[in-house]
Amino acid sequence: MNYHCPVCNKISPTAVDLVRHMMGRGDLIHRDWINSKGFNYSEMLAAQLQTFGSQEYNRLAEVLEQEAKEED
Amino acid sequence: MTEYSVIGKQVHKVDGPAKVTGSAKYTFDIELPNMLYGKILRSPYSHARIVNIDTSEAEKLIGVKAIVTGKDTLGIKHGVWRRFPELCDEEILCREKVRYIGDPVAAVAAIDEDTAEEALDLIEVEYELLPAVFNPLEGMKEDAPQLHEGVERNINVTRHIEWGDADEDFEKCDFIREEQFYSSPQAHVCMETHGAVADFGHDGKLTVYTSTQSNYYIQVLVANMLGLREGDVRVIKPPSGGAFGSKFELDSAQFCASLLSQKLRQPVKIILNREEEFTATKRKTPMYYYVKVGAKKDGTLMAKEVRVITEGGAYTAMGATALTLTGFYSSLPYRWHSYRYDGVRVYTNTAPASALRGFGAPQAYFTGESIIDMLAEDMNMDPLELRRQNAVTPNYEVPGQAFIQSCGLSECYDTIEKYIKERGKLPPNHGIGIGNYGFMSGGIFNWFNTPYAFSAAIVKINIDGKVDLFTGACDVGQGSDTALSMICAEELGVHLDDIRIHADDTDLGPPDLGAWGSRQTLMSGNAVKMAAADAKRQLIEFAYAKLSPNVVYDMDIKDHQIYIVDRPERKASYFDIVKEVIRAREGQVIIGRGHYTPHRKGMVSPAWGFGVQAVEVEVDPETGKYKLLEIVTAHDCGQVINPVAVLGQVEGATMMAAGGAFCEDQPADNGRILNPSIADYKIIRSLDMPKTVGIEVDTYEPEGPFGAKEAGEGLTSPTGGAIANAIYNAVGARIKELPITPEKVLKAIKEKEQQQEQKEE
Numbered sequence: 001m002n003y004h005c006p007v008c009n010k011i012s013p014t015a016v017d018l019v020r021h022m023m024g025r026g027d028l029i030h031r032d033w034i035n036s037k038g039f040n041y042s043e044m045l046a047a048q049l050q051t052f053g054s055q056e057y058n059r060l061a062e063v064l065e066q067e068a069k070e071e072d
Numbered sequence: 073m074t075e076y077s078v079i080g081k082q083v084h085k086v087d088g089p090a091k092v093t094g095s096a097k098y099t100f101d102i103e104l105p106n107m108l109y110g111k112i113l114r115s116p117y118s119h120a121r122i123v124n125i126d127t128s129e130a131e132k133l134i135g136v137k138a139i140v141t142g143k144d145t146l147g148i149k150h151g152v153w154r155r156f157p158e159l160c161d162e163e164i165l166c167r168e169k170v171r172y173i174g175d176p177v178a179a180v181a182a183i184d185e186d187t188a189e190e191a192l193d194l195i196e197v198e199y200e201l202l203p204a205v206f207n208p209l210e211g212m213k214e215d216a217p218q219l220h221e222g223v224e225r226n227i228n229v230t231r232h233i234e235w236g237d238a239d240e241d242f243e244k245c246d247f248i249r250e251e252q253f254y255s256s257p258q259a260h261v262c263m264e265t266h267g268a269v270a271d272f273g274h275d276g277k278l279t280v281y282t283s284t285q286s287n288y289y290i291q292v293l294v295a296n297m298l299g300l301r302e303g304d305v306r307v308i309k310p311p312s313g314g315a316f317g318s319k320f321e322l323d324s325a326q327f328c329a330s331l332l333s334q335k336l337r338q339p340v341k342i343i344l345n346r347e348e349e350f351t352a353t354k355r356k357t358p359m360y361y362y363v364k365v366g367a368k369k370d371g372t373l374m375a376k377e378v379r380v381i382t383e384g385g386a387y388t389a390m391g392a393t394a395l396t397l398t399g400f401y402s403s404l405p406y407r408w409h410s411y412r413y414d415g416v417r418v419y420t421n422t423a424p425a426s427a428l429r430g431f432g433a434p435q436a437y438f439t440g441e442s443i444i445d446m447l448a449e450d451m452n453m454d455p456l457e458l459r460r461q462n463a464v465t466p467n468y469e470v471p472g473q474a475f476i477q478s479c480g481l482s483e484c485y486d487t488i489e490k491y492i493k494e495r496g497k498l499p500p501n502h503g504i505g506i507g508n509y510g511f512m513s514g515g516i517f518n519w520f521n522t523p524y525a526f527s528a529a530i531v532k533i534n535i536d537g538k539v540d541l542f543t544g545a546c547d548v549g550q551g552s553d554t555a556l557s558m559i560c561a562e563e564l565g566v567h568l569d570d571i572r573i574h575a576d577d578t579d580l581g582p583p584d585l586g587a588w589g590s591r592q593t594l595m596s597g598n599a600v601k602m603a604a605a606d607a608k609r610q611l612i613e614f615a616y617a618k619l620s621p622n623v624v625y626d627m628d629i630k631d632h633q634i635y636i637v638d639r640p641e642r643k644a645s646y647f648d649i650v651k652e653v654i655r656a657r658e659g660q661v662i663i664g665r666g667h668y669t670p671h672r673k674g675m676v677s678p679a680w681g682f683g684v685q686a687v688e689v690e691v692d693p694e695t696g697k698y699k700l701l702e703i704v705t706a707h708d709c710g711q712v713i714n715p716v717a718v719l720g721q722v723e724g725a726t727m728m729a730a731g732g733a734f735c736e737d738q739p740a741d742n743g744r745i746l747n748p749s750i751a752d753y754k755i756i757r758s759l760d761m762p763k764t765v766g767i768e769v770d771t772y773e774p775e776g777p778f779g780a781k782e783a784g785e786g787l788t789s790p791t792g793g794a795i796a797n798a799i800y801n802a803v804g805a806r807i808k809e810l811p812i813t814p815e816k817v818l819k820a821i822k823e824k825e826q827q828q829e830q831k832e833e
Binding site for chain 1: 224234377
């Protein structure tokens, strides 16, 4: 299943990959979307940089997966 | 190998005679009628609000003509990353707060420098001190002082690059290594400091004479900051005394001189002194690197994950590019099955970090080449063979990022392997370390948001056959004027001394993005070649009609002869044809136009240079001191345009990189740089330099003019890692922080000895 970025429609193969795109894009509109979902962009980024792996991003990935299912 | 008439020949630089005879006029030498002299007052504090600036006493000083502060500006924040307005964050003359020691707050124009200097002491600035942060790891914390409004956790820029699934691939690895590294700041130490002479005329037009890597950038940025149209700003670049990445952003000398001149309608000269050069101009971006690599036991490099936190300093400058590029270079020059990079740039109350020759690559390769050696040791594998087995190859695509056409890494490995074997068994405490690299030939990203072609050129052939070449490319000592003249001469079939290049003036040449990212040989060179080809076509069309060859034959121009390629005895004089063409076209001169912008060449660069370097060191285990004995670099720069220039680039790049690894640093105390002088900032000197050998590997780059690509900036990349590896091979001491000082080496040796003693116990 592919995931479409809710901001710029970029397609990602997994929800975590989509999170990485949104976090990595880093521009204001992507940040605003992330913050609108109850997350704090800067905090997530700071936490992500503390360890290898994807732990911090999994929570946002779950939201994106849920929204994708709702659209289906 | 193709035989060329001009390309590949050893020629003197076209600007050489002026420089060696002392007749070249640098920015410092420019004197204009009624010219005034300017000085800049800078903040003594790392972070403070400006409460009030009282210039009244300074204005009374005889000889002072004008004083400007932030209130005299339009309040525009500028930046080179114009595509992202939030990254345009620098006012230059601060209006409300200062963010680093050295941030400009006022500028004075006076009849001489001493008067201007004296006036600075009479300007009263009331500050309200604010808490400051100097380390990006601290700056990212939730409770850290905020430098720019609305920028949470001071996270200025983020970058992410990824392909494959690194988490999944690490599961498959037999060997995994995780390490942390630090790469220190470095100053450019150009012989010529930043400076400008600005002349705002009564016609409302501004002329700026300034040492710059990009006339075009300065033209646009100054125009924007002063509320002028770009066409009303003329930037003239005199000969330059070095740049290395420090001179393609709008600096305080350029802006303050322009603002003062605009106010006074008189020329104003501002030349930064050496202390300002060290403390108040941009510097190499310090980086904290966290790297994890994994490989299978058969030697396949599977996964690499990189996290980078950069010390951004007070403003964005070109630091966003350094963050992006270091992330990409961390993946080169290997074929990683998966790769993940997360990088952030964090504002700190220190001098802004930006570009320095290599642009994020030296940092990436110091860490990457060090950890590859560590991994090779874990795997009990020869480090050269591990590299060779996994190196990128010609026509390799870095997934979703870049397409590599020419690549001479294999031949470079062969060359270095041969050198190492010939060295044989080394004496005690000697070690050879290797590092390799891949480097861009110009960047594809248009962060400046220019609507123009990245490079453009105009060729004009005069009635006597002499050629005027107009380009916006900037020669900052690397020899682009000569290289571009050679490309023009080769394409047009004339001699080098037929070409007169005009590359200094925005009023004369078409825009060019300038000298950065190793772009000019390839990008400006392609534009020049196209322009020369356009002019040549006009001559050949006429010669075709005159000589009437069979339609299957081609014609070309070489050595002032226009000839039928398959029947070279049938020819006409270039000089005669030029005259006839001009007459036949009602006296119109022959003009050729060319331009180049990379299209569909990936995300990063249209071409890549590669190389492998071996460094031999001798370490004194009692003191930690070490000597660089020899540095041998096999590099692939495609077709060499000017061999003398390439040799200069090899030696210069090696020296700069060696300095960064060996001794250069900017220790600071609460944001105050402690060594802002040539006496205290240790740079590598001729006595420290080892024997340096550069060996060109023959390749041909289809994207480049006559097969050429970059040579010189990439060569700053491998040295840090190669030195670190050499020291480890000599005495078993692994240093993961630059610069590699004797103190660090000695400490590592002692720690290793203690660990061995503990093991034995």
